[in-house]
Amino acid sequence: MYDVAIIGAGVIGSMVARELARYQLSVVVLEGAHDVAMGTTKANSAIVHAGFDAVVGTLKAKLNVAGSEAMEEVCRELGVKYxxxxxxxxxxxxxxxxxxxxxxxxxxxxxxxxxxxxxxxxxxxxxxxxxxxxxxxxxxxxxxIVCPYELNIASIGNAMDNGVELKVEYKVTSIEKKDDAYEISNGTEKVQARFVVNAAGMYADHVAAMVGDTSFSLYPxxxxxxxxxxxxxxxxxxxxxxxxxxxxxxxxxxxxxxxxxxxxxxxxxxxxxxxxxxxxxxxxxxxxxxxxxxxxxxxxxxxxxxxxxRAVGSTGDFILTSPMKGFWNAAGIESPGLSSAPAIAKYLVNGMAKQGLELVEKADFNPIRPALHDFSKMSIEEKNEMIRKNPLYGHIICRCESISEGEIVDAIRQNPPARDIDGVKRRTRAGMGRCQGGFCGPMVTEILAKEMQIPMEQVTKFGGGSYMNVGRTREEQSHEKD
Ligand SMILES: Cc1cc2nc3c(=O)[nH]c(=O)nc-3n(C[C@H](O)[C@H](O)[C@H](O)COP(=O)(O)OP(=O)(O)OC[C@H]3O[C@@H](n4cnc5c(N)ncnc54)[C@H](O)[C@@H]3O)c2cc1C
The missing domain is CATH 3.30.9.10 (D-Amino Acid Oxidase, subunit A, domain 2)
Structure with a gap:
C-alpha cells in the first residue's frame, strides 16, 4: 500500500513526485512507456513563459506566473540548463x-x-x-528557456534519489476504489495507494474515466x-x-x-x-x-x-480537479504547462494535504541533483584530470556534440537509468547533432549492451520492438547458402 501513486512520468508527474519526496511518504510513479519524458514533455517549444498570455483569474495564469518565478531555482537545484x-x-x-x-x-x-x-x-x-x-x-x-526533457528526467531522478519508486512499462488499464484506497492495475500487476494523481498527459481523460469521471475530454x-x-x-x-x-x-x-x-x-x-x-x-x-x-x-x-x-482540454483551463476523495486529475496541461510545472506540483500536493495526506518533512531530503559532467565545456586541465580518474571520458563517442563514453555510462547508471538509444540522447545529447546519431548510434548501442549485459540485438531505440540490429548478417546469409 503506497501513500500516493502517480500515473505518468512526464514533467507534471515527475515534479509532483519530487514535491512529495520532501515528506515521509511512500510514493510510486507508474509510467506506461519504456522511459520517462516520452510524452508531450519531449517535444515542445521549451519556453518558460512569463505569464502575460493566459486569461486573468485562470489557473493557467496563476500557476504560470508562480511556476516561472520558481523555475530558475528548481533548475539550479536539479542541474538543468535554464x-x-x-x-x-x-x-x-x-x-x-x-x-x-x-x-x-x-x-x-x-x-x-x-x-x-x-x-x-x-x-x-x-x-x-x-x-x-x-x-x-x-x-x-x-x-x-529551459531543456524540457532534462527538467523531466532530473525531477524524477531527484525524487528517486529521495526514495520515490518508478515503474516503467506499467500502462494503467483499470482503477478500482476499495474502501479508503485505490487499486490500480496494468492487467498483470496490482498497486494499491491511498491517493492517486492522474498525470497521464494525452490520455488523462481515459484514466479519469477509469474512476467514472467523464467531466472533461481531451483532443490532440x-x-x-x-x-x-x-x-x-x-x-x-x-x-x-x-x-x-x-x-x-x-x-x-x-x-x-x-x-x-x-x-x-x-x-x-x-x-x-x-x-x-x-x-x-x-x-x-x-x-x-x-x-x-x-x-x-x-x-x-x-x-x-x-x-x-498538445493535450487540449474541453474546459479551456488546466484541469486540476478531485472528482472523488484521494483522486486528483492533472489534465489538459497544454502550454504553459511546462512553465507552470513547479507550481502545479505544489497545488496538487496542497490539495491532497487538505484531504488528509500527512506532510511530515524528511530530515534528509536532498533537493540537489548534480548535472552529468559536461566534458565538452571543461578546460583542458579539467579534461585531463577527468581522464586521469576515468579514461572513458577521453573516448569521444558523439563527434557532433563532443560527448564522451564516460558521460554515456554515467547516464546509464544514474536515476532514472537510460535504457535505450533515445534515452541516452535525451540525457547526454549523443545523437542530437548534425549527423543525428549516424556515427555514434552503433557505438551507443554497444555501450548500452555492455552496461545492461544484454546482446546488442536486444538494444532498442525507444523500447517496444524498436530494435536497432535486425535481420541476418552477410556472414550468416553465406553460411545459410553453404
Ligand atoms: C507543440 C507544443 C509546444 C509547447 N510549448 C510549450 C512551451 O513553450 N512552454 C510551456 O510551458 N509549455 C509548452 N507546451 C506544453 C507542455 O509541453 C506540456 O504542458 C507538458 O509537457 C505536459 O506534461 P505532462 O506531464 O502533463 O504530459 P506528458 O509529458 O505527455 O506525460 C504524460 C505521461 O503519461 C504517460 N501515460 C499516459 N497514459 C498512461 C497510462 N495509462 N499509464 C501509465 N502512464 C501513462 C505517458 O506515457 C507520458 O509519459 C507545449 C506543448 C506542445 C505540444
Missing amino acids: QRNGSLVVAYRPQDMEKVRELYDRGQKNGVRGLEVIGQEELRKMEPAISEEAVGALYAPTGA RKGQYMLLDHDCVGSITHTLFNVPNELGKGILVSPTVDQNLLLGPTAENQEDREDMATTAEGLQMVQTNALKVVPSVNLRGVITAFAGL
Whole structure:
C-alpha cells in the first residue's frame, strides 16, 4: 500500500513526485512507456513563459506566473540548463500594437514583473536581425528557456534519489476504489495507494474515466518544428513570438539552451493521439512564418524536424480537479504547462494535504541533483584530470556534440537509468547533432549492451520492438547458402 501513486512520468508527474519526496511518504510513479519524458514533455517549444498570455483569474495564469518565478531555482537545484533570455511578442502591423498593449495589461493583472511595450527602434537594437516590417513589441524580461526533457528526467531522478519508486512499462488499464484506497492495475500487476494523481498527459481523460469521471475530454493539437544547427543562432538572443491568435502563440523563433535555433510550432487539431509525423505542408508553414520574423534565417542549417501533441482540454483551463476523495486529475496541461510545472506540483500536493495526506518533512531530503559532467565545456586541465580518474571520458563517442563514453555510462547508471538509444540522447545529447546519431548510434548501442549485459540485438531505440540490429548478417546469409 503506497501513500500516493502517480500515473505518468512526464514533467507534471515527475515534479509532483519530487514535491512529495520532501515528506515521509511512500510514493510510486507508474509510467506506461519504456522511459520517462516520452510524452508531450519531449517535444515542445521549451519556453518558460512569463505569464502575460493566459486569461486573468485562470489557473493557467496563476500557476504560470508562480511556476516561472520558481523555475530558475528548481533548475539550479536539479542541474538543468535554464537561461533567462527574455521574450518579445512582435507586432508587424500598426493595428497589432493594440493587441500588444492588451497583453501588457493582462500581464500586469497576472502579476508579471518588468513588462514593457517597446517601439521599433528599441526592438531593432535588441534584435538587429528582426524583420524590417516589425513595428514594436511587448518585452518580457522574465521569459526564459529551459531543456524540457532534462527538467523531466532530473525531477524524477531527484525524487528517486529521495526514495520515490518508478515503474516503467506499467500502462494503467483499470482503477478500482476499495474502501479508503485505490487499486490500480496494468492487467498483470496490482498497486494499491491511498491517493492517486492522474498525470497521464494525452490520455488523462481515459484514466479519469477509469474512476467514472467523464467531466472533461481531451483532443490532440499537433505542433511541428524545425531545429537548426548551432551556427544558425547568429545574433538572436530573445524568444520571438508573433501576436497570438485563437489557436495559440503562432510560429516562434528562439534560441535553445543548447544553442540551436528552434522554429515552430504549427497548431493543427487532429483526432489521432499518437500521430506525431511531420508533414511537408506543416514544415512549409513553419519556414514561411519564421522567415517573416527573421528573414536571414539560414534554412540550410536545419538538422531535424519533429512534432509534439498538445493535450487540449474541453474546459479551456488546466484541469486540476478531485472528482472523488484521494483522486486528483492533472489534465489538459497544454502550454504553459511546462512553465507552470513547479507550481502545479505544489497545488496538487496542497490539495491532497487538505484531504488528509500527512506532510511530515524528511530530515534528509536532498533537493540537489548534480548535472552529468559536461566534458565538452571543461578546460583542458579539467579534461585531463577527468581522464586521469576515468579514461572513458577521453573516448569521444558523439563527434557532433563532443560527448564522451564516460558521460554515456554515467547516464546509464544514474536515476532514472537510460535504457535505450533515445534515452541516452535525451540525457547526454549523443545523437542530437548534425549527423543525428549516424556515427555514434552503433557505438551507443554497444555501450548500452555492455552496461545492461544484454546482446546488442536486444538494444532498442525507444523500447517496444524498436530494435536497432535486425535481420541476418552477410556472414550468416553465406553460411545459410553453404
Ligand atoms: C507543440 C507544443 C509546444 C509547447 N510549448 C510549450 C512551451 O513553450 N512552454 C510551456 O510551458 N509549455 C509548452 N507546451 C506544453 C507542455 O509541453 C506540456 O504542458 C507538458 O509537457 C505536459 O506534461 P505532462 O506531464 O502533463 O504530459 P506528458 O509529458 O505527455 O506525460 C504524460 C505521461 O503519461 C504517460 N501515460 C499516459 N497514459 C498512461 C497510462 N495509462 N499509464 C501509465 N502512464 C501513462 C505517458 O506515457 C507520458 O509519459 C507545449 C506543448 C506542445 C505540444
